[in-house]
Amino acid sequence: MEHRNGLPAPRPAVPSGRESPVLSLTVIATAYVLVLPVELPDKTLFASLVLATRFAPLPVFVGVGAAFGVQVAIAVTAGSLLSLLPGPLVSGVVAVLFLVGAVLLWRSARSGPEDAGEAAERREQTSFLRAAAISFGVLFAAEWGDLSQLATAGLAARLDDPVSVFIGAWAALLTVSGLAVFLGKKLADRLPVALIRRVAALLFLVFAVVAAVETVRTLTS
Incomplete structure (x- = not known):
């Protein structure tokens, strides 16, 4: 088949079988x-x-958000590497991760919120970069090995969509830090801590059960 100018017509596009990644x-x-x-x-x-x-x-907020971004990236990377293992092993590990998280959250619901410490009477006068750097260091250390990292790694391993998991987890962490930074002590005093932790524990348990069922189904099929 030829065009009117004598040149060959372009071949119709043939699906490659692989779609471009979409969030x-x-x-x-x-x-x-x-x-x-x-x-x-x-x-x-x-x-x-x-x-x-x-x-x-x-x-x-800038320092805390940057720390969260790095920590979420680490968790997503760990989960993505985990997904390279055999399917039943991945599902089993994910089930254990979420089960451990559910137990820890349920146990922590019995205790009150962590002590936030006495608020300073006036804010320190310091540069933007120094305040952001200090905030980054504090939250990076505090978040290391946290339950949110465990949840993020488990989701990245299970859902095989690291970019979407990263965005969702990071958005949640930015929401929490934004509420804390801009609303402050009033928010901390009014949070039903025990109820929130129990709801989170149940969510973790649901994911653990789903992963465990998938493990059994894969092994028996």
Whole structure:
């Protein structure tokens, strides 16, 4: 087949069988809904609150948000590497991760929120970069090995959509830190900590059961 000018007509596009990666709103929402209740009564909120009493809110939020971004990226990478293992092993590990998280959250619901410490009478006068750097260091250390990292790694391994998981988890963490930094002590005093932790524990348990069922089904098929 030829064009009128004598040149060969272009061949019709043939599907390659691989679609370009597209963000999944479902995965983003799943990560957000799972991570948010885990972090609301967590030490992350209270650490952000204390930092906001020492420094101006904006540099604290920037530093905390950057720390969360790095930690979520680490968790997503770990989960993505885990997904390279055999399917039944991945499902089994994910089930254990979520089960451990459910137990820890349910046990922590019996105790009150962590002590946020005494607020400073006036904020320290310091540079934007220094306040952001201090906030980054504090939250990076506080978040290491946290339940939100465990949840994020488990989702990344199970859902095989690291970018969407990253966006959802990071958005949840930014929401929590934003509430703490800009709303402050009033929010911390009014949070039904025990109820939030129990709801989060039940969410973790649901994911653990789903992963366990998938493991058994894979092994018996």
